[in-house]
Amino acid sequence: MQDAAAVAQRSYRVGEARSRRVMLSPALTVLVVGLVCPLIIVLVYSFLEAGTYGGVEWRFSLEAYQQFLFQRDIFDDSLSFSTAYLEIFGRSLFMAVLATAVCLAIGFPTAYFIATRPPEQRMFWVFLITVPYWVNLLIRTLALLFIIRDQGPINAALQGLDMIDAPLRIAYTDFAIVLGLAYSYLPFMILPIYAALERSDTRLVEAAYDLYASKARVLVDVVIPGAKAGIIAGAILVFIPSIGSYLAPDILGGGRELLAGNLIAQQFQASRNWPFGAACAVILMTVVMLGLIQFVRSQERTRRGEMR
Amino acid sequence: MKDMATSLDETQVPPATDPLVAKTALTVSGAVKYYPNAPMPALNDVSFSIAENEFFTLLGPSGCGKTTLLRSIAGFEDLTSGSIRLDGDSIESLAPNQRPINTVFQHYALFPHMTVAENVAYPLRRLRLDARAIERRVAEMLALVKLAEMADRKPAKLSGGQQQRIALARALAPNPRLLLLDEPLSALDLKLRREMRTELKQIQIKTGITFLFVTHDQEEALAMSDRVAVMNNGQVEQIGRPEAIYNAPANEFVATFIGETNALSGLVEKTGSGAAQVIVLGGIALAADADLAVGERVGVSVRLEKVDLRPPGEGAVDAIVEQTVFLGTDTVVHLKVGKETLQARLQHTDRARPVPAPGDHCSVHIDPGAATVVARSNR
Ligand SMILES: Nc1ncnc2c1ncn2[C@@H]1O[C@H](COP(=O)(O)OP(=O)(O)OP(=O)(O)O)[C@@H](O)[C@H]1O
Ligand SMILES: [Mg+2]
Numbered sequence: 001m002q003d004a005a006a007v008a009q010r011s012y013r014v015g016e017a018r019s020r021r022v023m024l025s026p027a028l029t030v031l032v033v034g035l036v037c038p039l040i041i042v043l044v045y046s047f048l049e050a051g052t053y054g055g056v057e058w059r060f061s062l063e064a065y066q067q068f069l070f071q072r073d074i075f076d077d078s079l080s081f082s083t084a085y086l087e088i089f090g091r092s093l094f095m096a097v098l099a100t101a102v103c104l105a106i107g108f109p110t111a112y113f114i115a116t117r118p119p120e121q122r123m124f125w126v127f128l129i130t131v132p133y134w135v136n137l138l139i140r141t142l143a144l145l146f147i148i149r150d151q152g153p154i155n156a157a158l159q160g161l162d163m164i165d166a167p168l169r170i171a172y173t174d175f176a177i178v179l180g181l182a183y184s185y186l187p188f189m190i191l192p193i194y195a196a197l198e199r200s201d202t203r204l205v206e207a208a209y210d211l212y213a214s215k216a217r218v219l220v221d222v223v224i225p226g227a228k229a230g231i232i233a234g235a236i237l238v239f240i241p242s243i244g245s246y247l248a249p250d251i252l253g254g255g256r257e258l259l260a261g262n263l264i265a266q267q268f269q270a271s272r273n274w275p276f277g278a279a280c281a282v283i284l285m286t287v288v289m290l291g292l293i294q295f296v297r298s299q300e301r302t303r304r305g306e307m308r
Numbered sequence: 309m310k311d312m313a314t315s316l317d318e319t320q321v322p323p324a325t326d327p328l329v330a331k332t333a334l335t336v337s338g339a340v341k342y343y344p345n346a347p348m349p350a351l352n353d354v355s356f357s358i359a360e361n362e363f364f365t366l367l368g369p370s371g372c373g374k375t376t377l378l379r380s381i382a383g384f385e386d387l388t389s390g391s392i393r394l395d396g397d398s399i400e401s402l403a404p405n406q407r408p409i410n411t412v413f414q415h416y417a418l419f420p421h422m423t424v425a426e427n428v429a430y431p432l433r434r435l436r437l438d439a440r441a442i443e444r445r446v447a448e449m450l451a452l453v454k455l456a457e458m459a460d461r462k463p464a465k466l467s468g469g470q471q472q473r474i475a476l477a478r479a480l481a482p483n484p485r486l487l488l489l490d491e492p493l494s495a496l497d498l499k500l501r502r503e504m505r506t507e508l509k510q511i512q513i514k515t516g517i518t519f520l521f522v523t524h525d526q527e528e529a530l531a532m533s534d535r536v537a538v539m540n541n542g543q544v545e546q547i548g549r550p551e552a553i554y555n556a557p558a559n560e561f562v563a564t565f566i567g568e569t570n571a572l573s574g575l576v577e578k579t580g581s582g583a584a585q586v587i588v589l590g591g592i593a594l595a596a597d598a599d600l601a602v603g604e605r606v607g608v609s610v611r612l613e614k615v616d617l618r619p620p621g622e623g624a625v626d627a628i629v630e631q632t633v634f635l636g637t638d639t640v641v642h643l644k645v646g647k648e649t650l651q652a653r654l655q656h657t658d659r660a661r662p663v664p665a666p667g668d669h670c671s672v673h674i675d676p677g678a679a680t681v682v683a684r685s686n687r
Pocket of ligand 1: 343346349350368370371372373374375376377456457524
């Protein structure tokens with residue numbers, strides 16, 4: 001009896017494991033082909049020598065990483081420390097943080113608005129949020145450029161109203177880049193916050209309101225803590241594509257000052273220095289990943305604190 | 309709200325002595341509530357008033373409008389018509405955070421990211437009490453609910469019963485004029501529910517705060533309340549002390565909803581001055597003080613424990629035992645009297661008298677004063 005049960009259970013487990021493997025295989029294939037393989041290629045290329053006309057020479061070299069921190073003198077071949085690329089990364093980081101902040105400032109009220117509509121109307125609002133994103137990112141970014149450029153409708157309107165004499169310089173500024181980044185990734189902020197707000201406990205809101213909290217206090221004390229998971233998810237989803245983003249800085253910033261994404265793109269195109277481009281990508285990815293791991297760890301620590 | 313803050317320490321008020329003499333705390337009059345798109349009103353002309361320091365209970369089946377009424381008093385719903393007064397002043401225009409009324413919610417609604425002490429301190433902070441007063445009050449409240457040692461824990465680490473006590477401490481902390489409790493014990497298991505019942509009553513007496521308690525559990529209502537309002541379909545069916553509700557139900561709904569009862573059909577035989585005699589089960593005469601006409605058919609409620617079983621021939625009518633149900637402290641006996649059925653509850657105190665077995669013959673006696681007329685067929 002007992003043996004039969006054990007055998008049955010074991011064979012069930014084996015069967016289950018097999019069917020799990022079968023079910024996971026499409027996802028695993030996509031992950032390996034689409035994510036792991038390209039990452040390995042990038043990592044390998046970053047340790048090779050640059051080919052003269054692009055591509056790589058299959059010889060091991062740390063030249064690419066050296067180039068990131070040191071400048072080689074053309075005449076005597078000596079290395080001197082240079083912060084040029086670090087500054088580009090720093091600027092990208094700063095822009096990504098600003099874009100995330102802008103997305104949060106616009107996204108939270110929007111998500112809150114949707115989550116407080118009657119349930120049957122919410123899907124309609126979510127749908128409206130996604131409509132602009134059916135259009136290709138490049139087209140949308142170009143459209144934004146047309147809106148904010150010197151001859152665009154904003155400046156035309158302001159001048160028409162005699163509020164300004166000369167066109168306001170919006171396009172090709174850092175402001176335009178942040179605006180473009182925020183516009184590109186806004187739904188990634190709105191949707192997770194909306195999901196968190198919708199799931200959050202409205203009874204807590206009522207309890208706080210019953211216990212003499214003003215509406216603003218209810219927001220700070222109950223609504224925002226309740227949506228924390230969504231805010232974090234949204235911030236990560238906006239920050240990561242922002243820091244490596246290529247289109248918005250290129251089009252809206254006019255490519256005048258390089259950001260990480262443009263720097264990397266340039267290495268594969270104009271500069272034809274694939275290993276250096278790969279090394280930049282690896283460095284950027286490593287920095288972001290370490291930052292994220294650190295962040296998730298600290299989050300888990302506070303969560304564990306909450307359970308105590 | 310400001311004077312609430314100053315009167316925090318004066319909580320040792322003696323309980324109400326006589327609800328008729330005591331000051332009125334809350335008055336609800338003619339409350340009607342229609343929810344949008346609902347054909348039937350959730351509240352249909354509800355009126356009652358609660359005396360200061362009273363433990364008042366709203367009792368009724370699911371969906372009868374108890375929560376709607378409580379939420380209207382707390383300020384979360386607007387009445388379609390009617391008025392709510394607290395200490396004589398209309399409070400309808402006040403937002404929930406402006407009413408000196410606090411609620412203990414069924415699902416506790418403790419703030420998960422705050423410690424127990426921070427939860428209890430929350431309303432006091434919002435009322436801008438100074439830090440030392442808050443600390444003192446929180447300690448006092450945690451001592452009241454016997455959870456002082458849990459002050460620094462997060463709510464998730466407490467049991468259901470403990471969470472409910474913290475919710476109670478938090479709602480009592482600002483010393484509200486009225487405490488609303490919406491089925492606060494229904495999520496607890498039976499044993500805990502019984503314990504909390506006693507404790508809740510003690511806390512109410514100790515703090516002297518007026519309690520408006522909502523439940524669908526009649527035992528809970530009878531055990532704790534000074535007065536009970538029985539509700540059904542958005543209306544109040546009867547208001548009275550627990551004994552009055554139990555012993556003299558105003559109508560058939562109250563009689564059957566509270567306790568177990570035999571609903572019998574009776575014939576009015578002779579009427580005197582304001583008193584009538586009603587014959588039930590083809591031979592038992594019961595007194596009724598209602599103004600009835602001879603020949604009228606009426607519904608009569610007789611509690612199970614008021615039915616007395618005697619040896620054959622000694623009672624007014626004969627009966628056959630169909631079934632007996634042992635319930636621990638007592639046994640319910642199902643009887644057949646002629647074509648009608650009757651139930652009797654026998655306490656196991658009289659050891660000399662054995663519990664009858666199915667098939668036994670016996671006779672039934674009912675004290676003439678034990679019945680309540682609960683339904684009139686027509687006039
Ligand atoms: N938000 C709402 N919209 C429409 N109808 C509602 C709403 N809330 C309650 N109702 C209806 O009003 C009636 C009374 O509901 P209420 O919640 O007050 O009952 P209750 O006595 O508290 O019941 P329970 O014991 O189940 O909690 C019910 O018929 C319910 O369906
Ligand atoms: Mg309810």
